[in-house]
Amino acid sequence: MGVEIEVSDLNAWYGTNHTLQNISLRIPANHATALIGPSGCGKSTFVRCLNRMHETNPIGRVTGTVRVGPVDIYAQASPVEIRRRIGMVFQRPNPFPTMSIYDNVASGLRLNGFRNRKILDEVVERSLQQAALWDEVKNDLKKKSGASLSGGQQQRLCIARALAVDPEVMLMDEPASALDPVSTAKIEDLIFQLKSQYTIVIVTHNMQQAARVAENTGFFLNGKLVEFDATHKIFTNPTDKRTEDYITGRFG
Amino acid sequence: MASNVVTPPLRARTSNRLWRVFANHLATVAAVGATIVVMAPLIAIFFYLIYKGASSLNLAFFTQIPKPVGEVGGGMANAIVGSGVLLAIASLMGVPIGIAGGIYIAEFGRNKRLANMVRFTADVLNGVPSIVMGIAVFTLIVLPQKGFSALSGGVALGIMMIPTITRTTEEMLLMVPLNVREAALGLGVPNWRSVLSITLRTASPGVITGCMLAFARVAGETAPLLFTAFGNQFWSVSLNQPIAALPLQIFVYAISPYDEWHRLAWAGALVLIVLIVLSVALVRYVANRGVLKGAS
Numbered sequence: 001m002g003v004e005i006e007v008s009d010l011n012a013w014y015g016t017n018h019t020l021q022n023i024s025l026r027i028p029a030n031h032a033t034a035l036i037g038p039s040g041c042g043k044s045t046f047v048r049c050l051n052r053m054h055e056t057n058p059i060g061r062v063t064g065t066v067r068v069g070p071v072d073i074y075a076q077a078s079p080v081e082i083r084r085r086i087g088m089v090f091q092r093p094n095p096f097p098t099m100s101i102y103d104n105v106a107s108g109l110r111l112n113g114f115r116n117r118k119i120l121d122e123v124v125e126r127s128l129q130q131a132a133l134w135d136e137v138k139n140d141l142k143k144k145s146g147a148s149l150s151g152g153q154q155q156r157l158c159i160a161r162a163l164a165v166d167p168e169v170m171l172m173d174e175p176a177s178a179l180d181p182v183s184t185a186k187i188e189d190l191i192f193q194l195k196s197q198y199t200i201v202i203v204t205h206n207m208q209q210a211a212r213v214a215e216n217t218g219f220f221l222n223g224k225l226v227e228f229d230a231t232h233k234i235f236t237n238p239t240d241k242r243t244e245d246y247i248t249g250r251f252g
Numbered sequence: 253m254a255s256n257v258v259t260p261p262l263r264a265r266t267s268n269r270l271w272r273v274f275a276n277h278l279a280t281v282a283a284v285g286a287t288i289v290v291m292a293p294l295i296a297i298f299f300y301l302i303y304k305g306a307s308s309l310n311l312a313f314f315t316q317i318p319k320p321v322g323e324v325g326g327g328m329a330n331a332i333v334g335s336g337v338l339l340a341i342a343s344l345m346g347v348p349i350g351i352a353g354g355i356y357i358a359e360f361g362r363n364k365r366l367a368n369m370v371r372f373t374a375d376v377l378n379g380v381p382s383i384v385m386g387i388a389v390f391t392l393i394v395l396p397q398k399g400f401s402a403l404s405g406g407v408a409l410g411i412m413m414i415p416t417i418t419r420t421t422e423e424m425l426l427m428v429p430l431n432v433r434e435a436a437l438g439l440g441v442p443n444w445r446s447v448l449s450i451t452l453r454t455a456s457p458g459v460i461t462g463c464m465l466a467f468a469r470v471a472g473e474t475a476p477l478l479f480t481a482f483g484n485q486f487w488s489v490s491l492n493q494p495i496a497a498l499p500l501q502i503f504v505y506a507i508s509p510y511d512e513w514h515r516l517a518w519a520g521a522l523v524l525i526v527l528i529v530l531s532v533a534l535v536r537y538v539a540n541r542g543v544l545k546g547a548s
Contacts, residue, residue: 056437058362084440094431098454098543108439111449158435165439 002199003069010064034214052079087162093154095146108165131160152183305518334496341406346413354421374415386476402495405481413466420462424455474499
């Protein structure tokens with residue numbers, strides 16, 4: 001099951017560039033939360049702070065607290081532990097190119113030392129079904145490389161790979177921005193189904209997408225969280241003038 | 253017609269077109285020509301070796317050891333096996349150290365002084381004349397042990413393999429895209445594990461090519477063996493005894509005054525080049541067997 005995420009006073013830097021400034025918000029469990037805003041506003045950095053990926057960049061730095069469920073991830077856990085509980089899907093599909101479809105999905109468990117083949121088989125099938133990819137690949141699981149699939153299939157493979165380690169939270173950084181409309185629709189259907197079991201945070205440039213999949217939406221601008229509210233409120237009656245300008249297309 | 257489309261005068265277009273077609277052919281011819289120039293020496297050497305050496309090849313060449321001066325026949329069985337032993341020692345030493353060094357420079361030592369030093373050292377080591385490598389190992393191993401040995405020869409070749417492997421490993425690892433590394437880290441895989449199981453694995457075709465390059469290069473080395481493995485006219489696979497090697501045997505035979513030995517030297521050179529080609533092809537075959545459909 002998903003858990004709540006509570007962020008308070010989060011600041012992040014790339015070198016001397018203060019990319020995120022005093023972000024505080026509460027992301028409810030088992031819901032989808034969308035983050036919108038123009039390019040460079042800090043929304044990707046924000047999700048990368050939620051699973052401590054930001055600090056894999058040598059010049060990345062973070063202050064503030066992020067609670068995922070009961071755990072303060074910066075004070076009480078190692079980055080490796082945290083990333084096992086928080087799955088991440090990236091903008092560009094990034095299956096492991098030398099691995100088969102099966103090995104890609106099993107990789108999260110295997111690389112952490114899990115070897116039981118029967119359980120691996122089950123997990124791979126369940127994850128691919130959850131990601132709505134099973135029927136398309138079940139005959140080539142071990143024959144084809146993950147890189148041989150189409151872009152949309154690759155992205156669903158990456159979602160299956162993230163689901164296989166049974167996370168509580170799924171972070172999606174523009175998961176559909178490199179895909180065609182048909183694949184995008186499939187990913188959105190998927191998010192819709194997954195949010196009953198996982199807490200989903202999705203970064204998107206596509207405001208219709210945010211409106212379709214997310215209960216709550218946050219609007220970022222220049223490293224600050226301008227407004228965070230129920231999605232319908234953000235899109236119909238935003239409090240802040242800047243949010244309104246952005247969603248009506250007056251800038252950005 | 254849209255008025256903002258600029259139409260160049262007809263004549264200019266035609267001459268442009270002719271020029272483009274001509275330039276296209278010119279570039280193709282140049283590329284094909286360069287390919288031929290690159291391949292010509294190899295093919296020439298190969299056929300010359302067959303012409304000179306093939307007639308001396310027979311079963312005895314592969315099964316017998318050299319005969320004393322004056323006797324006809326004999327072979328290089330001990331040298332073939334000796335080269336195998338030397339290259340096995342060299343690979344056991346050079347491949348792991350070389351790959352580990354490349355991993356350090358590319359993955360763990362980025363922008364660190366030690367990594368820059370390792371990289372610089374590897375480049376310098378690559379430029380050290382092979383005879384100097386032989387003398388160095390002579391001083392470090394042969395003198396203290398008071399004797400030439402297979403081990404010292406293998407070590408000399410192994411050291412020569414390291415810089416090539418280190419630098420190719422580094423370059424191949426750096427070519428693995430950041431998003432593949434992030435995929436692994438995002439799954440909660442520890443960094444060291446991600447480097448070994450994901451990055452290195454993704455880069456493995458290139459790393460293997462680097463190892464093969466280094467292997468093929470030292471397989472034909474003579475100079476570093478003169479002061480180390482020394483050569484041996486008799487059977488020996490002992491690590492602390494002098495050992496025969498194909499390049500050494502070729503060298504000894506080639507500078508001798510006897511026609512029979514000259515013929516054997518040609519045959520030896522032919523066998524050496526064929527064995528190198530075969531072992532590279534074998535490794536490539538084994539490495540490619542596991543590659544999946546559509547893998548990149």
